[in-house]
Amino acid sequence: MSEGMIVVLVLAAVVIIVLAKTAVVVPQQSAYVVERLGKFSGTLDAGFHILLPFLDAIRYRHSLKEQALDIPEQLCITRDNVQVGVDGVLYLKVMNPERASYGVTDYTFAIIQLAQTTLRSEVGKIELDRTFEERSTINLAVVSELDKATEPWGIKVLRYEIKNITPPEDVLAAMEKQMRAEREKRAVILNSEGVRDSAINAAEGEKQQVIKASEANKQQQINEAEGQAAAILTVAEATAQGIRKIAEAIQSPGGYQAVQLRVAEQYIDQFGNLAKEGNTLVVPATLSDVSAMIAMAMSIIRPGANPEPPPAVSRR
Secondary structure (H helix, E strand, O other): OOHHHHHHHHHHHHHHHHHHHHEEEEOOOEEEEEEEOOEEEEEEOOEEEEOOOOOEEEEEEEEOOOEEEEEEEEEEEOOOOOEEEEEEEEEEEEOOHHHHHHOOOOHHHHHHHHHHHHHHHHHOOOOHHHHOOOHHHHHHHHHHHHHHHHHHHOEEEEEEEEEEEEOOHHHHHHHHHHHHHHHHHHHHHHHHHHHHHHHHHHHHHHHHHHHHHHHHHHHHHHHHHHHHHHHHHHHHHHHHHHHHHHHHHHHOOOHHHHHHHHHHHHHHHHHHHHOOOOOOEEEEOOOOOHHHHHHHHHHHHOOOOOOOOOOEEEEO
């Protein structure tokens, strides 16, 4: 190889190196931190950029996408002195590449350590039984504390989620027994409530039956009374109508004589029955005088009559 060819190759290599250090393409959702002679110069956003060769250098490359960090499982002691293993996942985003580069050496490691210590502190404030139902409260508390600590680093903590809470084996066994006892207790309570409701429904049914029966009896008595009243009224009206008819018949020609004949017939029939009975009766002295008795009876029919009864005698 000639000396000229070597010179050409050397020049070509120098050009390639210069181009590599001069032309920079930054991908979308990325940010590069540039230093000039070891001092912060600026931040390159997505796109094509030209740097000063041998003066500018890219020191840090950051992704502006949301990142998920796995928080390893750690032992936490609850308020009632029970050790539980808790792990989770943390979501964060780089908001200021300059602060993320110079605010902390390794923000990922720092945030993981801070999340673990904060989680231990929050779990220690509550009892074991409440750790399972207070997950959302613990998550919000961890996010609030981490967001305050990472703001100077240019990091935004978006959310934290607890994945698993693992108590010791003996505690799990005790919790299972407790849950089984609670289920049996609920079953007994539900059974007793069912018996109570059944008894209440039966008593309510009997009560309604008695009420309905009494109302029916009351309505029956009311209907019977109304029926009897209507019957009495009908009989009275019929009797009054009959009396009026008799009075009209008496006032008609021959009516008075017909009444005398009827009274005589009834008197003779009743007088004949006295002989068949052995009772002692008090009767008028003129009982055998038919004409006198008829005259006294007819005097009642005449207007203005005031007959005097004959003296009474005792007969057997």
